[in-house]
Amino acid sequence: MTDCGQSRKLTRAKLVVLGRDNCGKTALCVRFITKRFIGEYDHKKEVTYRCQKIVDKEAIDLEILDTANKCVGPAASSLESSIKWGDGFLIMYSVTDRSSFESVSRLKRLIDHVKQTLGIPTVIVANKCDMENGRVVRTEEGQALASDLRCNFYELSVAEGTAAVETAFNQLVREVRMEFYRHLLAMDKRSRMLQMRHALKNKLTRSKTMQW
Numbered sequence: 001m002t003d004c005g006q007s008r009k010l011t012r013a014k015l016v017v018l019g020r021d022n023c024g025k026t027a028l029c030v031r032f033i034t035k036r037f038i039g040e041y042d043h044k045k046e047v048t049y050r051c052q053k054i055v056d057k058e059a060i061d062l063e064i065l066d067t068a069n070k071c072v073g074p075a076a077s078s079l080e081s082s083i084k085w086g087d088g089f090l091i092m093y094s095v096t097d098r099s100s101f102e103s104v105s106r107l108k109r110l111i112d113h114v115k116q117t118l119g120i121p122t123v124i125v126a127n128k129c130d131m132e133n134g135r136v137v138r139t140e141e142g143q144a145l146a147s148d149l150r151c152n153f154y155e156l157s158v159a160e161g162t163a164a165v166e167t168a169f170n171q172l173v174r175e176v177r178m179e180f181y182r183h184l185l186a187m188d189k190r191s192r193m194l195q196m197r198h199a200l201k202n203k204l205t206r207s208k209t210m211q212w
Protein backbone atom coordinates (compact mmCIF):
# COMPACT_ATOMS: atom_id res chain seq x y z
CA MET A 1 0.00 0.00 0.00
CA THR A 2 1.34 3.42 -0.90
CA ASP A 3 2.43 6.23 1.31
CA CYS A 4 0.52 7.67 4.25
CA GLY A 5 2.85 10.45 5.37
CA GLN A 6 2.84 11.31 9.07
CA SER A 7 -0.82 12.20 9.27
CA ARG A 8 -1.93 8.63 8.61
CA LYS A 9 -3.74 9.90 5.56
CA LEU A 10 -3.31 8.45 2.12
CA THR A 11 -1.44 11.10 0.15
CA ARG A 12 -0.45 9.05 -2.90
CA ALA A 13 -1.95 6.18 -4.82
CA LYS A 14 -1.01 4.10 -7.83
CA LEU A 15 -3.81 3.22 -10.23
CA VAL A 16 -3.58 0.79 -13.15
CA VAL A 17 -5.86 0.91 -16.20
CA LEU A 18 -6.28 -2.49 -17.83
CA GLY A 19 -8.21 -3.77 -20.83
CA ARG A 20 -8.00 -5.08 -24.37
CA ASP A 21 -6.47 -2.92 -27.08
CA ASN A 22 -8.60 -0.19 -28.59
CA CYS A 23 -11.19 -0.12 -25.78
CA GLY A 24 -10.25 3.48 -24.90
CA LYS A 25 -7.75 3.24 -22.01
CA THR A 26 -5.57 6.12 -23.20
CA ALA A 27 -8.59 8.25 -24.07
CA LEU A 28 -9.92 7.63 -20.54
CA CYS A 29 -6.66 8.63 -18.81
CA VAL A 30 -6.25 11.73 -20.97
CA ARG A 31 -9.88 12.70 -20.37
CA PHE A 32 -9.50 12.34 -16.59
CA ILE A 33 -6.28 14.34 -16.45
CA THR A 34 -6.91 17.05 -19.05
CA LYS A 35 -10.73 16.92 -19.42
CA ARG A 36 -10.15 16.63 -23.18
CA PHE A 37 -10.88 13.96 -25.72
CA ILE A 38 -8.19 13.47 -28.32
CA GLY A 39 -9.13 11.10 -31.14
CA GLU A 40 -5.94 9.14 -31.83
CA TYR A 41 -3.10 8.06 -29.59
CA ASP A 42 0.16 6.21 -29.87
CA HIS A 43 -0.76 2.56 -29.28
CA LYS A 44 1.55 -0.09 -27.84
CA LYS A 45 3.27 2.34 -25.49
CA GLU A 46 2.81 2.00 -21.77
CA VAL A 47 2.62 5.39 -20.08
CA THR A 48 2.47 6.55 -16.46
CA TYR A 49 0.64 9.82 -15.87
CA ARG A 50 1.00 11.87 -12.71
CA CYS A 51 -1.60 14.31 -11.46
CA GLN A 52 -3.03 15.74 -8.29
CA LYS A 53 -6.78 15.47 -7.72
CA ILE A 54 -9.20 16.40 -4.97
CA VAL A 55 -11.47 13.52 -4.05
CA ASP A 56 -14.03 14.04 -1.27
CA LYS A 57 -12.32 17.33 -0.35
CA GLU A 58 -8.94 15.65 0.18
CA ALA A 59 -5.98 16.06 -2.14
CA ILE A 60 -4.27 12.98 -3.50
CA ASP A 61 -1.27 12.54 -5.81
CA LEU A 62 -2.05 9.93 -8.40
CA GLU A 63 0.17 7.88 -10.64
CA ILE A 64 -1.92 6.28 -13.36
CA LEU A 65 -0.44 3.49 -15.44
CA ASP A 66 -2.02 3.14 -18.87
CA THR A 67 -1.06 -0.41 -19.81
CA ALA A 68 -0.48 -1.72 -23.30
CA ASN A 69 -2.53 -4.85 -23.98
CA LYS A 70 -0.43 -7.86 -23.05
CA CYS A 71 -2.67 -10.47 -21.53
CA VAL A 72 -0.95 -13.28 -23.40
CA GLY A 73 2.55 -14.21 -24.47
CA PRO A 74 5.87 -13.29 -22.86
CA ALA A 75 4.73 -9.76 -22.10
CA ALA A 76 2.20 -11.18 -19.62
CA SER A 77 4.87 -11.20 -16.90
CA SER A 78 5.25 -7.47 -17.33
CA LEU A 79 1.49 -7.18 -16.83
CA GLU A 80 1.95 -9.05 -13.56
CA SER A 81 4.58 -6.58 -12.42
CA SER A 82 2.23 -3.71 -13.28
CA ILE A 83 -0.40 -5.37 -11.11
CA LYS A 84 2.08 -5.84 -8.24
CA TRP A 85 2.88 -2.14 -8.51
CA GLY A 86 -0.73 -0.91 -8.35
CA ASP A 87 -2.97 -0.09 -5.39
CA GLY A 88 -6.20 0.11 -7.39
CA PHE A 89 -7.40 -1.15 -10.77
CA LEU A 90 -9.74 0.08 -13.45
CA ILE A 91 -10.67 -2.68 -15.89
CA MET A 92 -12.12 -1.37 -19.11
CA TYR A 93 -13.94 -2.86 -22.06
CA SER A 94 -15.75 -1.48 -25.05
CA VAL A 95 -19.46 -2.17 -25.54
CA THR A 96 -18.63 -2.53 -29.25
CA ASP A 97 -16.12 -5.37 -28.73
CA ARG A 98 -17.24 -8.60 -27.09
CA SER A 99 -13.72 -9.97 -26.77
CA SER A 100 -12.81 -6.95 -24.62
CA PHE A 101 -15.79 -7.76 -22.38
CA GLU A 102 -14.70 -11.39 -22.16
CA SER A 103 -11.22 -10.41 -21.03
CA VAL A 104 -12.57 -8.60 -17.93
CA SER A 105 -12.99 -11.76 -15.80
CA ARG A 106 -9.53 -12.97 -16.83
CA LEU A 107 -7.98 -9.68 -15.78
CA LYS A 108 -9.83 -9.67 -12.45
CA ARG A 109 -8.69 -13.24 -11.75
CA LEU A 110 -5.13 -12.23 -12.58
CA ILE A 111 -5.32 -9.29 -10.14
CA ASP A 112 -6.64 -11.58 -7.37
CA HIS A 113 -3.94 -14.13 -8.15
CA VAL A 114 -1.05 -11.65 -8.23
CA LYS A 115 -2.20 -9.77 -5.12
CA GLN A 116 -3.01 -13.04 -3.32
CA THR A 117 -6.02 -11.52 -1.64
CA LEU A 118 -9.63 -10.72 -2.42
CA GLY A 119 -11.20 -7.28 -2.13
CA ILE A 120 -8.51 -5.41 -4.07
CA PRO A 121 -9.94 -2.01 -5.10
CA THR A 122 -11.21 -2.53 -8.64
CA VAL A 123 -13.83 -0.82 -10.77
CA ILE A 124 -15.16 -1.93 -14.15
CA VAL A 125 -15.77 0.59 -16.91
CA ALA A 126 -17.73 -0.11 -20.10
CA ASN A 127 -16.76 2.46 -22.74
CA LYS A 128 -18.12 3.76 -26.07
CA CYS A 129 -21.79 3.77 -25.11
CA ASP A 130 -22.20 6.61 -27.65
CA MET A 131 -21.82 3.97 -30.38
CA GLU A 132 -25.29 2.47 -29.91
CA ASN A 133 -25.32 1.12 -33.49
CA GLY A 134 -22.17 -0.89 -32.94
CA ARG A 135 -23.11 -2.16 -29.47
CA VAL A 136 -22.60 -5.89 -28.93
CA VAL A 137 -22.52 -5.98 -25.10
CA ARG A 138 -25.72 -5.06 -23.27
CA THR A 139 -25.62 -2.85 -20.18
CA GLU A 140 -27.22 -5.64 -18.08
CA GLU A 141 -24.42 -8.04 -19.05
CA GLY A 142 -21.86 -5.56 -17.75
CA GLN A 143 -23.84 -5.00 -14.55
CA ALA A 144 -24.21 -8.75 -13.94
CA LEU A 145 -20.51 -9.40 -14.50
CA ALA A 146 -19.50 -6.55 -12.20
CA SER A 147 -21.87 -7.80 -9.53
CA ASP A 148 -20.39 -11.35 -9.84
CA LEU A 149 -16.91 -9.92 -9.48
CA ARG A 150 -18.06 -7.62 -6.63
CA CYS A 151 -16.91 -4.47 -8.40
CA ASN A 152 -18.55 -1.11 -9.00
CA PHE A 153 -19.63 -0.67 -12.59
CA TYR A 154 -19.79 2.39 -14.85
CA GLU A 155 -21.01 2.52 -18.41
CA LEU A 156 -19.91 5.69 -20.15
CA SER A 157 -18.54 7.34 -23.23
CA VAL A 158 -15.12 8.89 -22.85
CA ALA A 159 -15.82 10.74 -26.11
CA GLU A 160 -18.94 12.40 -24.74
CA GLY A 161 -17.94 13.84 -21.40
CA THR A 162 -15.74 14.12 -18.34
CA ALA A 163 -18.22 13.74 -15.45
CA ALA A 164 -18.73 9.96 -15.69
CA VAL A 165 -14.99 9.40 -16.10
CA GLU A 166 -14.35 11.41 -12.92
CA THR A 167 -17.06 9.47 -11.08
CA ALA A 168 -15.37 6.16 -11.93
CA PHE A 169 -11.87 7.32 -10.97
CA ASN A 170 -13.14 9.00 -7.78
CA GLN A 171 -14.83 5.78 -6.69
CA LEU A 172 -11.58 3.90 -7.29
CA VAL A 173 -9.65 6.42 -5.17
CA ARG A 174 -12.29 6.05 -2.43
CA GLU A 175 -11.85 2.26 -2.47
CA VAL A 176 -8.07 2.57 -2.32
CA ARG A 177 -8.46 4.89 0.68
CA MET A 178 -10.80 2.43 2.42
CA GLU A 179 -8.33 -0.39 1.83
CA PHE A 180 -5.55 1.79 3.23
CA TYR A 181 -7.53 2.48 6.44
CA ARG A 182 -8.38 -1.22 6.78
CA HIS A 183 -4.67 -1.98 6.49
CA LEU A 184 -3.82 0.67 9.12
CA LEU A 185 -6.45 -0.74 11.51
CA ALA A 186 -5.06 -4.25 11.07
CA MET A 187 -1.52 -3.00 11.76
CA ASP A 188 -2.71 -1.14 14.88
CA LYS A 189 -4.50 -4.24 16.14
CA ARG A 190 -1.40 -6.36 15.53
CA SER A 191 0.86 -3.92 17.32
CA ARG A 192 -1.56 -3.74 20.32
CA MET A 193 -1.59 -7.55 20.49
CA LEU A 194 2.21 -7.66 20.39
CA GLN A 195 2.41 -5.04 23.17
CA MET A 196 -0.04 -7.03 25.30
CA ARG A 197 1.90 -10.24 24.69
CA HIS A 198 5.12 -8.51 25.64
CA ALA A 199 3.60 -7.04 28.83
CA LEU A 200 2.14 -10.42 29.79
CA LYS A 201 5.48 -12.15 29.21
CA ASN A 202 7.25 -9.57 31.40
CA LYS A 203 4.67 -10.03 34.15
CA LEU A 204 5.04 -13.81 34.04
CA THR A 205 8.83 -13.58 34.15
CA ARG A 206 8.63 -11.21 37.14
CA SER A 207 6.25 -13.45 39.09
CA LYS A 208 8.41 -16.53 38.36
CA THR A 209 11.48 -14.64 39.61
CA MET A 210 9.61 -13.68 42.80
CA GLN A 211 8.64 -17.33 43.42
CA TRP A 212 12.32 -18.33 43.38
Ligand SMILES: Nc1nc2c(ncn2[C@@H]2O[C@H](COP(=O)(O)OP(=O)(O)OP(=O)(O)O)[C@@H](O)[C@H]2O)c(=O)[nH]1
Pocket residue numbers: 019020021022023024025026027028038039040041042043044045067068069127128129130131156157158159160
Ligand atom coordinates in the same frame (compact mmCIF):
# COMPACT_ATOMS: atom_id res chain seq x y z
N1 LIG B 1 -16.82 6.57 -30.30
C1 LIG B 1 -15.94 6.50 -29.31
N2 LIG B 1 -14.65 6.27 -29.60
C2 LIG B 1 -13.80 6.20 -28.56
C3 LIG B 1 -14.20 6.37 -27.22
N3 LIG B 1 -13.11 6.22 -26.44
C4 LIG B 1 -12.07 5.98 -27.24
N4 LIG B 1 -12.48 5.98 -28.54
C5 LIG B 1 -11.66 5.72 -29.73
O1 LIG B 1 -11.23 4.36 -29.67
C6 LIG B 1 -9.93 4.24 -30.24
C7 LIG B 1 -9.01 3.58 -29.23
O2 LIG B 1 -8.80 4.45 -28.12
P1 LIG B 1 -7.49 4.35 -27.23
O3 LIG B 1 -7.68 5.27 -26.11
O4 LIG B 1 -6.27 4.50 -28.08
O5 LIG B 1 -7.63 2.83 -26.76
P2 LIG B 1 -6.56 1.97 -25.93
O6 LIG B 1 -7.35 1.02 -25.12
O7 LIG B 1 -5.61 2.86 -25.21
O8 LIG B 1 -5.82 1.21 -27.10
P3 LIG B 1 -4.35 0.48 -27.05
O9 LIG B 1 -3.35 1.59 -26.89
O10 LIG B 1 -4.30 -0.21 -28.39
O11 LIG B 1 -4.36 -0.48 -25.92
C8 LIG B 1 -9.50 5.65 -30.62
O12 LIG B 1 -9.76 5.83 -31.99
C9 LIG B 1 -10.40 6.56 -29.79
O13 LIG B 1 -10.63 7.79 -30.40
C10 LIG B 1 -15.58 6.62 -26.96
O14 LIG B 1 -16.06 6.78 -25.83
N5 LIG B 1 -16.39 6.67 -28.05
